[in-house]
Amino acid sequence: MKVAVYYNNQDVRVEDRPIPQPKSSEILVKTKSCGVCVADTMEWYLTPRAPLTLGHEPAGIIEEVGEEINNFKKGDRVFVHHHVPCLVCEHCRRGNFTMCANYRKTHVQPGGFSEYFIASGEHAAKDTLLLPENVSFEAGTLVEPLACVIHAIRKAGIKAGDSVALIGTGAMGLMFIQCLLYWGVRKLVVYEVLDWRIRKAKEFGAPYVLVPDKDPEKEAARLRDLFHSDGADKVFIAAKDISAMNLGMRLANKGGTVVFFATPKPEESIPLFPSYIFFNEITLTSTYSADHLDTRMALDLIASGDVSADKLISHRYPLENLSDAILQTVSRNESLKCVINF
Ligand SMILES: [Zn+2]
Ligand SMILES: [Zn+2]
Structure with missing residues (x-):
């Protein structure tokens, strides 16, 4: 063979x-x-x-x-x-x-x-x-890559009606869009910088696709205006650039959750402001891979065409x-x- x-x-x-x-x-x-x-x-x-x-x-x-x-x-x-x-x-x-x-x-x-x-x-x-x-x-x-996306969505505790910011629309990001829509998310902002990926994100049904401002504070202000709230209830970082991680940390709503999904290099780091995390009760979490419960759900969503x-x-x-x-x-x-x- x-x-x-x-x-x-x-x-x-x-x-x-x-x-x-x-x-x-x-x-x-x-x-x-x-x-x-x-x-x-x-x-x-x-x-x-x-x-x-x-x-x-x-x-x-x-x-x-x-x-x-x-x-x-x-x-x-x-x-x-x-x-x-x-x-x-x-x-x-x-x-x-x-x-x-x-x-x-x-x-x-x-x-x-x-x-x-x-x-x-x-x-x-x-x-x-x-x-x-x-x-x-x-x-x-x-089945396996989709199961990884489902693992992250389950861990974040996504509920219908949540507002979500998703950073990065490679193949995984596009699967996030399909799953989040399936999970009942309608307030969804997707961040992407590459033109053809922006087109894809729209094709896959993302209601808002934005090129992020270089200044994370400015971007967070724009998101607050868009959602008429203090930020996104859930943030998924599906891009491995460190700038995406910095941005994601700033987009969460008070009481919100940030999921680190992409894999940065081991030596890369970002600044963390514990007082910001404390006063806003931000949950920082991450997911690695997927389990046998996620794969079954993934196969069902592929078979149903969702x-x-x-x-x-x-x-x-x-x-x-x-x-x-x-x-x-x-x-x-x-x-x-x-x-x-x-
Ligand atoms: Zn893989
Ligand atoms: Zn075990």
Whole structure:
């Protein structure tokens, strides 16, 4: 089978390897499609661990099941979540599944950018989902990224009627727009600087799309006028520039919540004013990844059409061109979601 091995964004080599045999508790999946995530392009995060096989947004057909597997069979069309929680550790007991050590260490092997991969019995039991007939393999690759958006929306405690500011409208930002509208948010301001992304945000139904003022204080004043309130009840920062984080901190309503969703570099920092946080009772929070509850909700929203996969997938590549797909994702040049098709 062909397996893509990542060295850096420019250097991805396709190797030939034998197709793995599933053990009695495992599943062998023939990959049909796998999404390229921004996390697959972050060299500072990846190169220290390279060479490695990436791909955590896979969908495919079950090729073989071990004899202990009784909830799936050969031929099933599935999405497999790469991380699964143990469900019994201190973090799982409190519902913080993505903080579970088991969650962090579980992966499909060797990864989604491979013609076949092995999913463990844990994957099969906890977070492998049958794709309904109307959900294509390409659409199935969106389950994981959409689940991350849903994880953030659930953690923020979004309620119908909330006012929301969203910063950044890459593929994740556009999924935020679709989900927030679904969750009953009508007062939604989206901040974006790139022209083509501004167009996309409008296409996806964002009622207000603004280029943020360079001065966060001025922008906060404009938002207060727009919402006739002291700010946005919930703020989602889905852009990894540090200026977006600074802006987001200033947009929250009194009693509001700011969610840090994008991944800055480890050495980047922003100033924090505890007195402002204190007197305005601002909640600062963040979400990492998604759990097995989010993936089910994500698949439902894709199957119902409330989140449109067709509108989100902009580029398709064969496995040999994974480096091109990564560079396209980095370039922000009119690309939303890139997928590798097998
Ligand atoms: Zn991802
Ligand atoms: Zn756990």
